[in-house]
Amino acid sequence: MNKFFFILSFLFVILYIFINGLRNDPKIVPSALLNKSVPEFKIQKILSDSDTFSRNDIMKIQDVKLVNVFASWCLPCRIEHPQLKKLSKNIPIFGINKKDRKEDLKAWLSELGNPFYAIGADKDGNASIQWGVYGIPETFVLDKNSNIRYKHVGPILEKDLETINSIITSIKYE
Incomplete structure (x- = not known):
């Protein structure tokens, strides 16, 4: 009988966690870096004469x-x-190119255009870890002091532009 209650309790806990997980918005991922300065990282620069x-x-x-x-x-x-x-x-956009091949990136940018001010090659994924990235794409809005003010998880869609532009505008005029 004791074993039955243990199993039943365990199943209720699992069910509770599962239901709570379904309620969460996957685009809202907590970031320990919000309102903090850009993390330390150093990677190889791509498409530039500079090394890092x-x-x-x-x-x-x-x-x-x-x-x-x-x-x-x-x-x-x-x-x-x-x-x-x-x-x-x-607005300038910096790119961190995660676990990619340089020739694939060049072909991709040649086809789609290059919106980036500068791009770094995160070959081993360590820079992304420093930024607290869970998956790609992820985009960060930084203020003039390079503090992270907003994190967007997933692709920026047309419908997201209004939100991101309003965040950019409000930060510019603080």
């Missing part, structure tokens, strides 16, 4: 900016690309 891409490159831009973690093999990254091109007309 690091936190310092991002901090040099004293304005609102975006950091987008993406890959050429990522279908949702392809879906969000037109929105990144629109955003890049008004």
Whole structure:
């Protein structure tokens, strides 16, 4: 009888966790980095004469900016690309290219266009870990002091542009 109650209790706990998980919005992922400065990272720069891409490159831009973690093999990254091109007309976007091949990235950018101010190659995924990335694409909005103010999980769709643009505008005029 004791064993029966233990199993029944265990099943209720599992059911509770499962139901709670279904209620959560997958785009809302907690980030320990919100309102904190850009994390330390240093990766190889792509499509540039400079050797490295690091936190310092991002901090040099004293304005609102975006950091987008993406890959050429990522279908949702392809879906969000037109929105990144629109955003890049008004704001610098830094790219962290996760676990990709340089030649694949070059072909991808040649086909779709390059919205990035600078791109770094995160070959082993460690820079993405420093940023607290769960999956790609993920996009961060940074203020002029390079503090992370907003994190968007998943592809930026046309319907997301209004939200992101309003966040950018509110940060610019703080």
